[in-house]
Amino acid sequence: MVNLSNFLSKHATSSKSRNLVGACLAHILHDGYTDQIYALLPAWQGKFGLSYMGLAIVRALYYGSMGALQVPADRITSRFKPRSVLALSTFFAAAGFVAMALPSGFAGLCVGLVLAGIGSSVQHPRASELVNRS
Numbered sequence: 001m002v003n004l005s006n007f008l009s010k011h012a013t014s015s016k017s018r019n020l021v022g023a024c025l026a027h028i029l030h031d032g033y034t035d036q037i038y039a040l041l042p043a044w045q046g047k048f049g050l051s052y053m054g055l056a057i058v059r060a061l062y063y064g065s066m067g068a069l070q071v072p073a074d075r076i077t078s079r080f081k082p083r084s085v086l087a088l089s090t091f092f093a094a095a096g097f098v099a100m101a102l103p104s105g106f107a108g109l110c111v112g113l114v115l116a117g118i119g120s121s122v123q124h125p126r127a128s129e130l131v132n133r134s
Helices: 004-011 014-046 053-068 070-077 083-102 105-120 123-134
Strands: none
Touching: 014 070, 014 083, 014 105, 014 123, 053 070, 053 105, 070 083, 070 105, 070 123, 083 105, 083 123, 105 123
16 A cells, blocks of 8 residues: 555655646545535435435536536636645535535535535636646
8 A cells, every 4th residue: 555645755746746646636535525415315315305306406506516617717716826726626615515514404505515516616627727737
């Protein structure tokens, strides 16, 4: 098993390597966030009494906000350092999942999904830029 800190200290000394490691880590986290939604659907269905259509609409809050905002997020964040923006967007997406976990009912779930989708909308364009620079 590879020790991550040893790997990073040996291989992430250049800016290109840091860019690639940052893009990969962000991608892993955001894919984990996205996959977590599928695991939570049965819990939301039971708690809020949602039909399959209701679950699809709830799921669409995340995927719709993430997909619809990728181009605008790319344009807005292109002026800033991609690694910084990527870190901030990952925090923003995580904050959305924390908001979903708070006992704030169905409205809190929906707000959390949109917030997480907004944070995740930045990941693909900024991570792609980091990979392209490397």
